[in-house]
Structures are given as structure tokens and as C-alpha cells.
Amino acid sequence: MHHRHSYWKDKLKGSGCRLTLPRRVIFEVLNSTTKHLSAEDIYFMIHKKYPGIGLTTVYRTLDMMVRMGLVDKFDFGDGHSRYELLEAQDKQHHHHLICTKCGKVVDYTDFIKEEIALVKQTEEGLSKKYNFKINSHVTQFYGLCDKCKK
């Protein structure tokens, strides 16, 4: 785990950014959950212990982490952006399965292998045909979860 901590701290310092309490706290929250938290979620989670940290700072910090390539930002269509730590080395590429009723999100890695091959092939084809430099892709499935199906 330590290597992961130093990784982002170094990256921060390297860009002339400072290692502050809010940044450490927000990183820790992201680092200790598998959930897809919104800025507000994080704000409330840390507010009891760190009432001094404002929602503005949470937004700013998440933004910074996204720009640094440390965090991924997702939109599941419910009006709140969600943030997820990209654990550089050991995190598997995964996609999302979203319940449109209750908002439940499942990370799945099934079929990812086949998909990676297809995506790579698609990326190459599209890059060539449309002259795009492709940087990322999103695949999401929407539906009703176990409970919401009734």
C-alpha cells in the first residue's frame, strides 16, 4: 500500500501542488471504499471528523485528482458526478452496470478480456478512419437490479 501513497504524493509535489489535510483526507476516503462516491457523499463522510473541510474544497480536490489522472469521474445519469480512485497498478479495468431505478452500481470485469480486444480493434479502426487520437472510452449498461425488477 505504501507505494501507492507515495505515488500520488510524489505526483502532487511534482506538479508544484501542496500536500494538505483536505487532500489527504479525501484521498483516504476514496482509497478505502469500492463505492462510487459523489462530492457530496465525500463531504458528508468527512464532515463529522473534519467539519472544517468545505464542499468547495472537495470539488476542487476531486477535480485536481481527475486532472492528475489519479481519479476517474463518471456520470451515471442521476445528476451527481461520481468519483473513483484509479489504483494505478492493481486495479482491473472494469465497467458499470447501473440500476436506473435505485441507482445501484455494479462494477463488473466479466467479459472484459473479449471486450478489451474488441475495443482495441475499434480504437485502431476509428483512429485511422476518423483521424482521432482516442484517449478513453466508457461502456455502461443500464437496467433494473434484482430488487427493482420486483
Next chain:
Amino acid sequence: MHHRHSYWKDKLKGSGCRLTLPRRVIFEVLNSTTKHLSAEDIYFMIHKKYPGIGLTTVYRTLDMMVRMGLVDKFDFGDGHSRYELLEAQDKQHHHHLICTKCGKVVDYTDFIKEEIALVKQTEEGLSKKYNFKINSHVTQFYGLCDKCKK
């Protein structure tokens, strides 16, 4: 073309909705472009000829068309929802390639065949494993277009 018109008009009537001027105008705009318009885009496009049609109505009409399954709503990450007519019979399933700098969007259908197979397989697997009823999926590629690559 006529069959397409009657299709949506019938669907409208069928749900006890009325065929109004704003609805006809907004449908026509969507029906005569391949672009991915936002509510505001549509509002400005029709404003000269129909200054009486308000932005609120554009939003309401688009919403209704989405609920009716006539229109698809997309989020390309620029803070504006985009709307696209689903031309029931002849529209090919397609995905989007989005330039993160200028916002240019390319519809592509390349590799769609392979993808459909994979998606079907994934859907079945996920449905079973996670007990989801999957209704739709989104695949988008993000990158830099020809010009923005420089």
C-alpha cells in the same frame, strides 16, 4: 417518410397526448438533422420562425419524446444533454466518438457487428450473474479530433 411521421403521431395520440405546433416543429428539426442537438440548440434554431415557442416547451417536448422511446438522450460531458431521433425502422445502431476539446461528435457504425455479438453475450452473462434486467447500453470513445490534435 410518411410512415415515420404517422408512427410518432399515432404514438402521441395513443397516449392521450395532443399534436401541437411546438411538438411538430421540434420533431421536424430532429428529423432533418444528423447532428446531436441540445435543447438550447433547438430553441435557437426555431426561434426566428416560431418566436412563441419557449425553451421550457422544448425541454418538455424532448422529455416526452424520450419517454415515448422516440428520442435518445445523451450526455457527452459538456454540461448539455443532447437529443437524437431514433428513426425506428431504418436507423442503424451506432456509437459516438467525441472530441474532448471542440466537442465534435462522430457517429460510427464500424465494428458494430462484432460489438453487437459481444454486447449480447455480455448482457446475457451480466443479467444472469447479477440478476439485472438490462435495457440499454452506452459506449463512447473520447479523444481529440483531427484538428484538435494539431
Next chain:
DNA sequence: AATATTAATGAAAATGATTTTCAATAGCAA
């Protein structure tokens, strides 16, 4: 065609997530 019913409309106000502003604070290099 005239009328009655009620869905649909537009203007203005409200909402709510996110951003910006700005004066005060706190990392960190010297």
C-alpha cells in the same frame, strides 16, 4: 361549426449541482 374539457404552453421563479470570488490561512522552500 360552436362549445366544453383539459392537456399544453410560456414567463417567471425555483432548483440544485458545480464554480467563482476573495480575503484569510497554511504548506514549504530558504
Next chain:
DNA sequence: TTGCTATTGAAAATCATTTTCATTAATATT
């Protein structure tokens, strides 16, 4: 310890979208 300046929190601003509500217009009925 000091000084520089990045970072912060609070409050205000933004801005896409929604809601409210009195008015208008589509359509079924007469």
C-alpha cells in the same frame, strides 16, 4: 523563523433544467 504563494472556506454566482401557475389551444362532443 520567515516569506512567498498555493490553498482554503464562505458566500455569491452560474447555468442547465424543472416547477409553478394563469392562460391558451387541441380535440371530443354537441
